[in-house]
Amino acid sequence: MSALPSSRVDAKRFGRRFEALAAIGATAAGGVDRQALSAADACAQALMVQWGRERGFLALHDAAGNLFLRRPGTLPGEPLVLSGSHLDTQPTGGRFDGVYGVLAALEALEALEDAGLACRRGIEAVAWMNEEGSRFAPGMMGSAVLTGARTLRATLAVTDADGISVEEALRETRSALPALADRPLDTPVCAYVEAHIEQGPVLEREGIPLGVVTGIQGKHTFRVEVRGEAAHAGTAPRRERRDALLAATAMVQAMASEFADAEDIIKFTVGRFDVTPNAPSVVPRRVAFSIDLRHPESQRLQALAARVAQLCDAHRGPCEVQVERLVAADAIAFDAGIRDRIATAAAHLGVPVLSLPSLAGHDAGLVARIAPAGMIFIPCRAGITHHEDEFAEMDHMIAGVRVLADVLHGLAR
Ligand SMILES: [Zn+2]
DSSP: OOOOGGGGOOHHHHHHHHHHHHTTTBOTTSOBOOOTTSHHHHHHHHHHHHHHHHTTOEEEEOTTOOEEEEEOOSSTTSOEEEEEEEOOOOTTBOSSTTHHHHHHHHHHHHHHHHTTOOOSSOEEEEEESOSSOSSSSSSOHHHHHHTTSSOHHHHHHOBOTTSOBHHHHHHHHHHTSOOOEEOOTTOOEEEEEEEEEOSSSHHHHHTOSEEEEEEEOEEEEEEEEEEOOOEETTTSOGGGOOOHHHHHHHHHHHHHHHTOOTTOOOEEEOOOEEEESOOTTEEOOEEEEEEEEEESSHHHHHHHHHHHHHHHHHTOTTSEEEEEEEEEEOOEEOOHHHHHHHHHHHHHTTOOEEEEEESSOOHHHHHTTTSOEEEEEEOOGGGOOSSTTOOOOHHHHHHHHHHHHHHHHHHHO
């Protein structure tokens, strides 16, 4: 009987690759700024392609800009097992979010190679296009297109703050990469497992090195535009003003109070606030802001989301308001079979686990629409994430890779 792939996981190789990717888009404060489809993203993808090809894996791109490294199976017609995450980051992001899952998948493939374990099904390490939604909104674009949650056409038309479309940026990215095989969007997939840092404090607090993720809390996002009228800050009388900023802040305050539940389960965030003309002596004529609203129960979330437009309207004062819903992602429960495989593989390796929900969104939540999906969490320091201080222990990363490798082997053999 041959050894399991977990025995061939190479911590040094993983560590080298981790450092190499952390250097691409590295910030002075020790984090990473690697926006989706930027030059840095293309550079990271090119490195993945190089590493994959060195091991004889097939590198593919699909129409949505998702990158795949495939270790073929012995039965070519079989649906594929997928594992991965994303290479893009927030502008002051950390070194772990996303990258960990992509490299964990690649290391699992290499461990299978090193163990000489041929599998019936092919396995792909995937780097999803634009998970973060920082340069192009909303996030999770690549997995949304692959799973049919969004159309390719609408996605390619999205533009960034400089007016550059996803389509243009994708063309630019492809031109910086070696020629890749095309992967049809409807390529059959039979399972997906994503490894990720927890992005919360639970595993660290409990002293448990591995999380079996039960599901993902739902998330609705909105773009609110408040229109008033510009006026002179010194001469315009108060009763005649249509101050878009005062109206917008009243809306935000009203939502913040109504969504402040005693149990602290509702998560309400206004992370972007654009004031026009944003001049010290001009009454603002226009404010655009974002809303990110989350809850682990779909029904409750829908009820809360319905209140957004009502509260904005009730507090618009003399201004006009338009509320646009960008994302309406309900809560997701991961496949019981995948969860069981993760728990079993961990038990075999003597890695203690804890079952917990994910409070952040992940591509796995979308892939769950088309195939049994699940996630492995590892602890991160103090739950700090989307921040340059983000940190995870190498021992925890490797424990996660070892469990992932055995789970993928079980799914593919
Ligand atoms: Zn992530």
